[in-house]
Amino acid sequence: MAYFLQQLINGVTLGSIYGLIAIGYTMVYGIIGMINFAHGDIFMVGAFIALIAFLALTAIGVTAVPLALLLVLIIAIGLTAIWGWTVERVAYRPLRGSFRLAPLITAIGMSIVLQNFIQIAQGARVKPLQPVITGGYELFQQGSFTVIVSNIQILIVATTFLVMGAFWLMINRTALGRSQRACEQDRLMAALSGVDVDRTISLTFVLGAGLAAVAGLLYLLYYGVIDFFIGFIVGIKAFTAAVFGGIGSIPGAMLGGLVIGLIETFWSAYFTIEYKDVAAFSMLAIVLIFFPTGLLGRPEVEKV
């Protein structure tokens, strides 16, 4: 029971990070119907920006951890959002109206570009960071096994739910959220009613990248080590989460993230850690085949 509870805590933490990234996939899919394959790498770039910003702040003498983390969060969100905007502007916008596989192919190209750019600019070695947030609470003890919830886990889950809540309000209550939902339903009609479609799509990428940057920072703080390749696997899992929750649905992405995080953690804990990625990928295939609309998604009507 204690072991199970510990894995549950770990799984929810991991799932929160996946959920944040999954929102980026689900929003973009909802609005322009494409898989933003480079989103996982945007997350990776976000993690690198957070790492470098943190080191730079330490170097110039900002050592108070809460202040430093707040500044890192702002810098990472800002700069990663510009990356997201640039990727959309360079690789996707020119192809709007092209055949449907075209943007998917540029997305793969963009993913390769981002990975290799970071590899060249920052080196292929893994980048370690000393633990910034330490300590935790011992919940209870059973035999020799102690269930611990660490401060960083609390921070991750709390941040995720805070960001999610703010985001949900934004989608449902602001003008931007309204035009986003309009574009999602019918882009042409939205344009005819005065919504600036290109701007809305750009902002969608900017927001998605911002959330990916938050996820990148949390990932960096949780694992304490990143490299240029983390975006690939994490990206596919987050995409699985988005599909699982029902692509296009934002609460679904969060739910899917939690489910995928839990599946992965429990699989590693009770079966074999080597095959944890296989479990996540098989989950993707099973979900797509048996529940193509996901948990909270709407059935899609194919139109000619």
Next chain:
Amino acid sequence: MTETDKTRDQKLVSALSDSLLAAIIAFALFSLVLGLRTVDSATGLTLLPRPGLLATVVVIVFFGRLALNLFVWQAHYPLTAPFAKLFTSEPFDKRDLMTFSVTLALAATVVVTGFVLGAAIYGLLGTVVLLFIGLGLLRRVVLERFPSLPYAQIFIAGGIAFALFFPIVTYTIESAFRLGLPLRYWFDLSILILTYVMLGWGLNIVVGLAGLLDLGYVAFYAVGAYTFALLATHFGLGFWICLPIAGAAAALWGIILGFPVLRLRGDYLAIVTLAFGEIVRIVLLNWTDVTGGPNGVAGIPKPTFFGLPFSPFAEGMTFSKFFGVPYDGLHALIFLYYVILVLALLTNLVTLRLRRLPVGRAWEAMREDEIACRSLGINTTVTKLSAFATGAMFGGLAGCFFATRQGFVSPESFTFIESAIILAIVVLGGMGSQLGVAIAAVVMVGGFEALRHTAGLQAIFGSDFDPSLYRMLLFGIAMVGIMVWRPRGLVSYRAPTITLQDADTISGDLVRQGRG
């Protein structure tokens, strides 16, 4: 007021502000990730500032964007226009000829400078420009003189003849005159290129003809390679017996993996095939008892020439003893070359034949419009599955050949990047075009190889510059660039084999992205 009505000053101001904005964005993008380098040190990571590099990049972005704004995007006479004209049949005017002569003169100067300084890279760059314009002009001149020659056929026949005679001729010349040609390297490289040609043609069936984006093609390549590797090391079976088995095993896996996922729509299918590709790789990596895990399988035998092995020591009859020639390691290599050449041409032949059969027609119809296809009573599941299995089979055959050529297989050879390279070859060649895919494979694999050892680049960028690091970067940029500028492929584009009347536009060009 339209773009053309703007005055000179307005143009300059808008170009400047646009370039300034681009430079600011570039600064924001690169400030942290390029301007500061993380370095390992005794106390953990530290930062190494690189202001010079950052400034260079920002300045390049500013002036590059300014030049594009002034001379291409906003100009009455874009500087790129005459070069684009090379590939159409529009007549040249005086200005075009001026541009060409200036460019040619510049390129020639660069070549001469490079020759004088002894820096090969200048010569290479200049020669590429000279060749580009020269070939373009030649093409125009020849086309105007002889407008009705079957150029594509001549080109294909020439290419096949070259591929057929290249090793024999070079080997004969080498053994007659002892010029010291790097034959082993040439043959190795051409075998590599032909392997990619074959993989490209195999994937072309799935992506180009049937329009199914398969991001896990390398899984079938791996299945073929491991089938042969395991059969050979455990049961002592030879290459020729295992070749069809490997093809069949890959096709079977294509059906097994394809059956559940082929009901999915295009981009879902892409992601699921990607996931399957990764699953296959992870299983190969971790199923140590059977696959040897990360150590792979070694000691895979080479193919025999109708039962005659290529070996200086083997007991009994060998190739060199049978023909009464002295043993030469190159014989085996030349044989491997012909094996892969025949396999590749077989792939091509089967594709060309299949395209004329009902199933091939159904593939193309499905690529153009799946809903129309279903409305006409074509069973799209069976059609997709057949394309998937056929493509997988050729992947498996290529994998079997890969295993025998390397003599060693490990999961490292079957990463997602490999799938992406094959996909890029198909995309850059023009999806569905056989000739385009072959040319793209030659250009890309050859280009990669050229990047691997260009000492000239190091002369420019310093001795710690490793050009092979930039291969994948260039590759990704090429994938994005070509999709943006020529979405139907750089080399050529294959229209549907049959159309009812004149093929003006095909539906694929009209279908809006997102619903198709």
